[in-house]
Amino acid sequence: MEAIAIALSxxxxxxxxEKREKRYLEIVGRYDRDIVETFPKILAxxxxxxxxxxxxxxxxxxxxxxxxxxxxxxxxTPYILCQTMAQAIIGSRESLLELIERNGFxxxxxxACGAGSLIIALAxxxxxxxxxxxxxxxxxxxxxxxxxxxxAYVQFTLMHIPAVVVVGNSLSMEMRDHWYTPAxxxxxxxxxxxxxxxxxxxxxxxxxxATPETAFEPADPRRADTTGTPRQLSLF
Numbered sequence: 001m002e003a004i005a006i007a008l009s010x011x012x013x014x015x016x017x018e019k020r021e022k023r024y025l026e027i028v029g030r031y032d033r034d035i036v037e038t039f040p041k042i043l044a045x046x047x048x049x050x051x052x053x054x055x056x057x058x059x060x061x062x063x064x065x066x067x068x069x070x071x072x073x074x075x076x077t078p079y080i081l082c083q084t085m086a087q088a089i090i091g092s093r094e095s096l097l098e099l100i101e102r103n104g105f106x107x108x109x110x111x112a113c114g115a116g117s118l119i120i121a122l123a124x125x126x127x128x129x130x131x132x133x134x135x136x137x138x139x140x141x142x143x144x145x146x147x148x149x150x151x152a153y154v155q156f157t158l159m160h161i162p163a164v165v166v167v168g169n170s171l172s173m174e175m176r177d178h179w180y181t182p183a184x185x186x187x188x189x190x191x192x193x194x195x196x197x198x199x200x201x202x203x204x205x206x207x208x209x210a211t212p213e214t215a216f217e218p219a220d221p222r223r224a225d226t227t228g229t230p231r232q233l234s235l236f
Contacts, residue, residue, distance in 0.1 A: 059115030116152035
């Protein structure tokens with residue numbers, strides 16, 4: 001998964017390319033040629049599966065192979081449950097369109113993303129409401145498990161979801177690595193987000209809130225599953 005994530009990232013992320021290319025060579029140097037040649041075949045299978053029916057392909061396989069860390073409380077939420085949660089988070093089509101009308105897009109924060117199941121379900125729920133998530137959704141997804149981040153990054157990239165996927169701890173706010181999807185880079189999302197934040201800051205100066213704003217309290221990934229629950233995912 002890391003090799004696939006690097007191959008996808010290096011196609012567009014010039015800032016991290018050199019470092020990640022070195023890491024890629026370290027990975028493929030560990031294996032015989034016949035094993036390395038299975039990597040693109042695996043990617044092709046993932047692409048085919050997502051084209052047939054969007055979902056958490058890698059998270060499902062990861063769970064079925066029992067690769068998750070049960071000792072650390074790592075459990076992946078079934079995709080069918082994530083679909084229900086995504087519908088509940090979006091609410092009505094009118095409320096979704098109101099958010100988009102305000103900023104031109106909606107942002108989703110997932111502090112314990114796992115392989116990205118809930119974000120994938122959210123993107124599909126938006127599509128079913130007639131909203132192009134590739135243009136009107138931006139995601140910040142965090143997970144403490146590097147393997148989970150690679151899986152999420154690969155699936156978000158293949159679905160062209162604009163996202164920043166972070167290896168980090170949402171409780172301590174320690175962030176170790178950032179993975180920008182091609183949709184984020186090619187869509188100029190860094191500039192779009194900066195412009196929105198600047199406009200919001202200006203509005204707060206012009207119209208200060210009557211009561212102090214409540215600080216965001218990230219979820220504790222040590223006590224929650226790594227794909228997210230309604231109390232974790234925020235849409236704004």
